[in-house]
Amino acid sequence: MQLYSFVRAASSNLQMLIKIATNDFCVPQFSHFQTIIRELYDFCAPNSEGHNASYIPQLAAVDPSKWAISVCTIDGQKFNIGDVDALFTMQSTSKPLTYALAITEHGPDKVHDYVGYEPSGRKFNLVILNDNNKPHNPLINSGAIAVTALMKNGSCMPERFMYINKELSRMAGGVNLGFNNPVYLSERSSADRNFSLAYYMREHKCFPPGTDLHETLDLYFQICSIETDSKAMATIAATMANGGVNPITGERILSGPAVRDTLSVMHSCGMYDYSGQFAFKVGLPAKSGVSGAIMLVVPNLMGIAIYSPRLDEQGNSVRGIQFCQELVKRFVFHNYDSLLHSSAKLDPRKHLHEDRVQSVVRLLFAAKNNDLNELRRCLIANVDFNTTDYDDRTGLHVAASAGAFDAVRFFIEVAHVDPNPLDRWHIKKGEISPSVEDKSLPKFNSFDADTVRSPNKLRDFVKKEKKEDPETAMN
Incomplete structure (x- = not known):
């Protein structure tokens, strides 16, 4: 590189160059961290338990052996291993993101007029509301539908979808996110329970005034059918870990309260009926989807995306759950791990010695x-x-x-x-x-x-x- 080109590049990335020169990254020994992630990837790879989601034909047809892990830190350090270019639909991993966008747009008080923030203790798609006749939380179907109704309410359908897709793309560092139309059509054609749930919610005034029920459900299915890969999802998770600021572009996309509330709900409600056990064993905010993806957030440090289509009885990726459990055995990532005392676990935030x-x-x-x-x-x-x-x-x-x-x-x-x-x-x-x-x-x-x-x-x-x-x- 010529001096002129170097000066131009350096002037726009001076902070990053200083970090490189001083090794002032949030994970200073990143190569060692990569080695351990690779070991965990290989350890979980032989696990062939579980089955693809069957209620959507396109998900049932996906190669069940797909296996990918992507990591992105809040300093933009990245590591990818496996089938990281394999595309999958976001499904329920989109729910915490739309919730965060809704709070950023409207503020937490207005959003929580229509949805609660506690575990339901019931199946994610049951026709049930809490004691205040609101969905229990935004990460079950009823709550996600209510949140969808709030987003750019009053705008036309194309504008609403374009807005959501654009914001998710910004969280992914500017990566263009696709749309899987066959999955959308399949979801829509097998949505009797969601339609029943939406009508029940409308009866109890769970939507903002003037909400078009069918448009809201269509938008909900479209959001679930947005297509991504593990690399982009890891950057989205890192944006959450970084307080709503994208670690690649430096843009603030989500407000601080939105990220705080979203991570809190992910910690308690993000893994379907396994949420309580996951919070106990892993102790990190996460959200899974029936496509086989898990979006894992280590607050103030990194985001991790895990993809493996085989699901357990709760609808979570079998390999993904195993990887998360093994991860917190090796690193002090559990929310209640002590960072003050010596431990057999590693803390990747620390420098060598x-x-x-x-x-x-x-x-x-x-x-x-x-x-x-x-x-x-x-x-x-x-x-x-x-x-x-x-x-x-x-x-x-x-x-x-x-x-x-x-x-x-x-x-x-x-x-x-x-x-x-x-x-x-x-x-x-x-x-x-x-x-x-x-x-x-x-x-x-x-x-x-x-x-x-x-x-x-x-x-x-x-x-x-x-x-x-x-x-x-x-x-």
């Missing part, structure tokens, strides 16, 4: 400051008390050099560390290394176990060392 560096810093500062409470916390967190800094200095070195006799006693008696460690200059605890200028520090060259176990003896030892050191005595 970040946990060890933080542990060393905590330990050495606690040793220097004679902070027993922090030392106890380190012990509970399974911090290695024999760990060293870049000069091979242990916490015992630091505690002894600082005269922190309580910390010294803790290291030897409680943590049971090596009592005579050597740093890079082969200097023992309490001796002053060549890099230390302060010669007034006490020198704990040797002390026995009895001294360590007795606070009074240890204090006397410190006083004696200070008194016998001529430089210390002068001070």
Whole structure:
């Protein structure tokens, strides 16, 4: 690339270039993350349980062996593996997106005048409303139909569909989304229950005034028949993870409250009758569809799209569920995983050796400051008390050099560390290394176990060392 071309490219992507130069990405070790995703992909691939959705002929005819995973982080890092170019209709994965668009357009209060936000505890397509005669939530059929009625209400049908398709395309980073007309026609021809549900809702005034019932249902079927692939869906999920801002284009598409409310409902209601178990086992917002897609969101980090057509009894992708469960076994992604304490799970947000560096810093500062409470916390967190800094200095070195006799006693008696460690200059605890200028520090060259176990003896030892050191005595 010539200098002029580079300058032009850099001027429009300066922030990204800085991230690249400093490796300041939300997943700094992305290649390692990709390796683990590839392992999970291969682990789940042999699973051939489940069957394609059969009530729509076009879905039943899809190759059941299709298997794809796509990842997009909020910094635009991407990884794709498998049949990522395979097209599928969005089906119910569109429901949280139309809900978010409706809240962005109308605000949460108006939307929630027509739909609730709690699990129904019943099948997603039952003719049932909550105690307030509203659909329980926007991720079941009744709620999604009510939300569809709100979108650009008053505009003509072509404008309404074009608006929704355009907004979904913006969430996907500008990718053109297709439309599967045969699926739409099949959905429409087998929609007796949805028509019954819509008439029941109209009886209970669940729609805005002036709603055309048949137009609303047609638009609902059309939205479900929008066609995409796992790559575009991962970017859509990343837009949700990024608070409504597309990570590729930088455009704000959804409002903050819309994303917050949508992720909350996805967490509690997004996986049909498996939603409660999914929230318990996986602990992430997700939405599945009968085409075999799962849209998974790791808030403030990434979006993941999973596609495999074979479904379980609840209508969720069998491989998709397995992948999600394996994912949270490897990474601290579950909503209630602790990010504060050491864990066997990996945190992809962290740089290489970040946990060890933080542990060393905590330990050495606690040793220097004679902070027993922090030392106890380190012990509970399974911090290695024999760990060293870049000069091979242990916490015992630091505690002894600082005269922190309580910390010294803790290291030897409680943590049971090596009592005579050597740093890079082969200097023992309490001796002053060549890099230390302060010669007034006490020198704990040797002390026995009895001294360590007795606070009074240890204090006397410190006083004696200070008194016998001529430089210390002068001070």
